[in-house]
Amino acid sequence: MSQFAPLKNDTFLRALLRQPTEYTPLWLMRQAGRYLPEYRKTRSRAGSFMGLATNPDYATEVTLQPLDRFPLDAAILFSDILTVPDAMGLGLYFADGEGPKFERPLRDEKDVMALQSPDLEKLDYVFKAVTQIRTELNGRVPLIGFAGSPWTLACYMVEGQGSREFHTVKTMLYNRPDLMHHVLSTNAAAVAAYLNAQIDAGAQAVMIFDSWGGALADGAYQEFSLNYMRQVVSQLKREKDGVPIPAIVFTKGGGLWLEQIADIGADAVGLDWTVNLAEARDRIGQRVALQGNLDPAVLFANPEQIRGEVSRLLNAYGAPQAGNGHVFNLGHGISQFTPPESVAVMVDAVHEVSRKIRT
Ligand SMILES: Cc1c2[nH]c(c1CCC(=O)O)Cc1[nH]c(c(CCC(=O)O)c1C)Cc1[nH]c(c(CCC(=O)O)c1C)Cc1[nH]c(c(C)c1CCC(=O)O)C2
DSSP states (O other): OSOOOOOSSSSHHHTTOOOOOOSOOOOOOOSSSSTSHHHHHHHHHHSSSSHHHHHHHHHHEEEEEHHHHHHSSSSOOOOOOOOOIIIIOOOOOOOTTEEEEESOOOOOHHHHHHHHOOOOGHHHHHHHHHHHHHHHHSSHHHHHHEEEEEHHHHHHHHHSSSSSSHHHHHHHHHOOOHHHHHEEEHHHOOOHHHHHHHHTTTSEEEEETTGGGGGOOTTTTIIIIIHHHHHHHHOOOOEEETEEEEEEETTTTTTGHHHHTSSSOOSEEEEETSOHHHHHHHHTTSEEEEEEEEGGGGGGGGGHHHHHHHHHHHHHHOSSOOOOOEEEEEOOOTTOOOOOOHHHHHHHHHHHHHHHHHH
């Protein structure tokens, strides 16, 4: 028996498991974030992004904010993928107005060989937040846990920050593939342990974000990103208290490799907005559920256009049939400049139009 309240809305979990649903469930990548004035308020009280993420009370508060505004079908833990390399000792910080950075990036053989899977104690604030969020959700909707892919984490760990060209990490990949593989297998072990601890703490589905897999060449993608996501997925707990825990994998820019991504053992594959949803359904929709894939920029348009684009996507997928399933989402994280009213229009349109398509 679970210590948590029973789920009142399990539409999201059923869609991931390719079971019938009355409508298409949705949630949004980065649904808790700067486009919400209440998020900005809590963030200024906390002082910084990490101040929010490391305090389970704040993390719970901001996780629930988008759900109080919109009838979304899932909550996602408020945290960041870079908490794992931080716990490995790389020293994560956010400089004002810039993205995330590491004080001690992996620069040479000595740095790489010293890398170890982190003591999960150091990430206890994450697991505490998971349990507190699940408790306060009180069965409203399922809670998603997440982690970065081994490759995407390695990009930040070697570059020391975000990058456009990935000069440093790709130099290591081609020049010293042995070192690259050492980083990636350490990351894979860390990510699997981290996701399993989130599942133990109460996460009801998990997602692996491979934001930079699409920066790799064909061949390199399979060797340096996909292989390690497969390792992670194969080590995940797929059940808790007798209930399945679905796993979602998302490679941004992975459209060319959908069949291979669908083959690594996850329940669902996330799609960015460059992918045609009807084609993706035909290619892999009987093997995995699909999640996506509205261009986040659609939310800058007027309500009529938003409803039109939502309807176009839902119709491209069509009515889910036996053996397939669709979770609506954006093709990448929501922009901080999104008007919250546009999100309300989109959420209502997804529920309304998808009910109609089913009848
Ligand atoms: C690459 C990556 C990161 N973080 C993440 C990824 C993978 C997904 C993707 O590709 O977007 C994942 C992430 N980051 C965050 C979440 C929270 C859950 C959610 O609501 O989806 C998730 C799932 C919060 C966050 N993580 C961050 C913010 C903004 C920080 C702030 O409040 O100032 C949020 C809400 C910071 C962050 N963290 C990261 C970056 C590049 C940034 C800066 C982004 C920016 O400035 O827009 C690394």
